[in-house]
Amino acid sequence: MRRWLSRSFFRQVSVVLLVFSVISVSAYAIHNYYELRRQWNDAIQSQASDVTNLIALIVADDLRYGKTFSLWNKLKSFQEKGEHNQKGALFRFREITVLDSLGTTAGSTNPAGHPLLQPYGAVTATQTDGADSISRIAPIEFGGEKIGSVAILFDITPFKKFLWVHLRDLGVYLFAVTVASVAIGLVLAGWITYPLSSIQDALPLMGSGNIFLSSFDQRQDEYGRLARAIESADKRIHDDAMQIRMHRDTLEETVRLRTNELAASNKELEAFSYSVSHDLRAPLRAIDGFSQALIEDYGNKLDETAAFYLQRVRSGAQKMGSLIDDLLQLSRVTRIEMKYAKADLSAMAEKITHDFMTEEPGREARITIAPSLIAYGDAGLLQIMLQNLLSNAWKYTGKKSPSVIEFGSFAQNDEQVFFIRDNGAGFDMRYISKLFGAFQRLHTEEEFPGTGIGLATVQRIVNRHGGRIWAEGKPGEGSCFYFVLPQAAA
Amino acid sequence: MSSKIILLVEDNPDDRILTVRALKQHNISNQIQEVKDGQEALDYLFGEGEYAGRDTSIQPQIILLDLKLPRVDGLEVLQRIRADSRTRRLPVVILTSSNEQQDRVSSYDLGANSYVRKPVDFNEFIEAARQLGMYWLMLNEAPDD
Numbered sequence: 001m002r003r004w005l006s007r008s009f010f011r012q013v014s015v016v017l018l019v020f021s022v023i024s025v026s027a028y029a030i031h032n033y034y035e036l037r038r039q040w041n042d043a044i045q046s047q048a049s050d051v052t053n054l055i056a057l058i059v060a061d062d063l064r065y066g067k068t069f070s071l072w073n074k075l076k077s078f079q080e081k082g083e084h085n086q087k088g089a090l091f092r093f094r095e096i097t098v099l100d101s102l103g104t105t106a107g108s109t110n111p112a113g114h115p116l117l118q119p120y121g122a123v124t125a126t127q128t129d130g131a132d133s134i135s136r137i138a139p140i141e142f143g144g145e146k147i148g149s150v151a152i153l154f155d156i157t158p159f160k161k162f163l164w165v166h167l168r169d170l171g172v173y174l175f176a177v178t179v180a181s182v183a184i185g186l187v188l189a190g191w192i193t194y195p196l197s198s199i200q201d202a203l204p205l206m207g208s209g210n211i212f213l214s215s216f217d218q219r220q221d222e223y224g225r226l227a228r229a230i231e232s233a234d235k236r237i238h239d240d241a242m243q244i245r246m247h248r249d250t251l252e253e254t255v256r257l258r259t260n261e262l263a264a265s266n267k268e269l270e271a272f273s274y275s276v277s278h279d280l281r282a283p284l285r286a287i288d289g290f291s292q293a294l295i296e297d298y299g300n301k302l303d304e305t306a307a308f309y310l311q312r313v314r315s316g317a318q319k320m321g322s323l324i325d326d327l328l329q330l331s332r333v334t335r336i337e338m339k340y341a342k343a344d345l346s347a348m349a350e351k352i353t354h355d356f357m358t359e360e361p362g363r364e365a366r367i368t369i370a371p372s373l374i375a376y377g378d379a380g381l382l383q384i385m386l387q388n389l390l391s392n393a394w395k396y397t398g399k400k401s402p403s404v405i406e407f408g409s410f411a412q413n414d415e416q417v418f419f420i421r422d423n424g425a426g427f428d429m430r431y432i433s434k435l436f437g438a439f440q441r442l443h444t445e446e447e448f449p450g451t452g453i454g455l456a457t458v459q460r461i462v463n464r465h466g467g468r469i470w471a472e473g474k475p476g477e478g479s480c481f482y483f484v485l486p487q488a489a490a
Numbered sequence: 491m492s493s494k495i496i497l498l499v500e501d502n503p504d505d506r507i508l509t510v511r512a513l514k515q516h517n518i519s520n521q522i523q524e525v526k527d528g529q530e531a532l533d534y535l536f537g538e539g540e541y542a543g544r545d546t547s548i549q550p551q552i553i554l555l556d557l558k559l560p561r562v563d564g565l566e567v568l569q570r571i572r573a574d575s576r577t578r579r580l581p582v583v584i585l586t587s588s589n590e591q592q593d594r595v596s597s598y599d600l601g602a603n604s605y606v607r608k609p610v611d612f613n614e615f616i617e618a619a620r621q622l623g624m625y626w627l628m629l630n631e632a633p634d635d
Binding site: 277278281282283285286289290293296 | 502504505508511515558587608609
């Protein structure tokens with residue numbers, strides 16, 4: 001039923017109309033019936049009393065003078081007249097009885113006696129009501145003295161019959177009204193809902209620019225306005241969509257062009273880097289190689305200063321070689337396509353520091369690496385990052401004995417913060433802003449050699465992973481580098 | 491000893507001189523055949539062009555091949571060497587001046603035997619030669635000059 005109802009507004013309206021009509025009409029009918037019955041009942045009651053009093057007055061004389069026959073005749077004629085005249089009336093006399101003051105029946109239309117009035121006034125009530133009859137008793141007075149009583153039993157079946165007929169007519173009338181109102185309601189509902197279906201049929205075309213609700217053209221009512229609103233919305237959506245499509249096409253073309261340009265410039269950059277790494281290094285090799293050849297082959301012909309100068313030439317060339325290497329690494333770190341995977345930072349750090357110790361076996365160092373430091377990122381880049389950070393720590397603790405380097409992590413605000421701490425040369429926090437800049441150095445070349453590109457590379461790697469890096473340091477006491485890498489998307 | 495030729499394919503004259511010097515200085519007495527680009531290397535190996543008529547049954551003991559070469563580049567030379575039955579089994583050591591990973595990967599893919607940093611890093615060269623089982627064939631323990 002609920003599903004049946006929910007499928008059509010028309011059905012819902014119909015049911016509501018029907019229920020409302022039946023309830024309201026029934027309420028009216030019930031009210032009307034009871035009100036009518038009450039009013040007419042009151043009328044019957046008072047008329048019955050009046051008639052009884054009247055008869056008591058009429059028969060008083062006959063009773064006083066014992067004219068029994070006249071009395072009985074009168075009673076009889078009342079009854080007959082009543083039956084005759086009061087056709088269509090609401091009640092009839094069923095029985096009229098007169099008693100004298102001694103309680104003896106003076107006359108009655110009931111041949112069987114006087115069921116209503118008992119001798120000696122046993123009936124004390126002045127009126128009784130039955131289902132289809134009512135009775136009235138009135139005293140008979142003569143000269144201010146009570147000389148008897150008259151009792152009348154009224155038959156009210158005509159009234160009951162009338163009420164029933166009235167109720168039936170009312171029912172028929174109200175049924176007709178209900179049917180008519182429901183019918184009118186349904187026609188109205190249909191009239192209201194019918195245009196909706198043609199609008200509904202048009203809506204799937206919304207945005208096509210093809211909605212023409214021409215059957216509504218002449219209507220100035222809500223439907224007319226709705227139809228015109230839908231038509232214009234359709235056109236506007238269609239036009240907007242066309243524009244958006246045009247913009248999108250242009251945008252796609254632009255993106256394609258830009259991508260091509262970018263790919264071209266990337267390729268150029270790649271070629272440039274390749275060429276730098278090969279061609280720029282070739283002359284350096286010559287400078288370094290021939291200086292070495294001079295020292296080795298003609299060492300005995302050179303004085304100390306000449307040998308020293310040649311040594312400076314060589315170290316200059318080597319320095320430029322490592323600058324080129326670092327620059328290339330910095331640019332490769334930016335270009336490389338990242339492959340995300342789980343990376344065991346502990347294992348990487350173990351291997352890197354092991355290499356340091358192998359290279360400088362005599363150096364006293366305490367290196368602590370927390371186990372199972374796992375990050376999510378590009379293994380190659382993370383390797384370069386750790387290589388740079390740890391080789392910094394190794395380099396700047398070179399003048400400490402022992403060198404203390406610690407790699408670990410702690411949790412902070414739902415993040416795993418990795419840190420690499422050392423007891424090395426440290427740095428002044430005033431220059432923190434220069435720490436991660438390319439070619440920025442906080443120590444002289446004589447103190448600690450370096451290119452100033454390492455930390456810039458580290459920062460780029462962390463940035464490419466969407467992470468953060470920061471540092472703390474104190475001159476002469478050491479430094480600590482912290483970094484956070486986003487966790488793997490679960 | 492004259493058949494034990496080392497073919498050095500290198501376009502940069504400085505690197506050529508320094509490489510030859512490094513080999514000589516460390517008592518490598520083999521004849522070192524120098525060629526200046528990929529095309530010349532191929533001509534030499536297959537007895538064509540200016541090397542027409544060369545006895546191609548005599549092939550170098552080892553080839554030191556630079557990657558970045560004019561005309562025909564190193565990778566193509568390597569490809570041609572591996573494609574020809576006469577040179578298929580020749581040991582080829584790539585001379586590299588960079589750490590570009592891509593170079594190493596594509597060289598190994600094409601059948602390079604080893605890598606040596608330019609100009610010949612003698613220790614690396616000895617290691618490569620040892621791996622190729624030619625160490626003693628190339629070292630002249632008693633230099634005659």
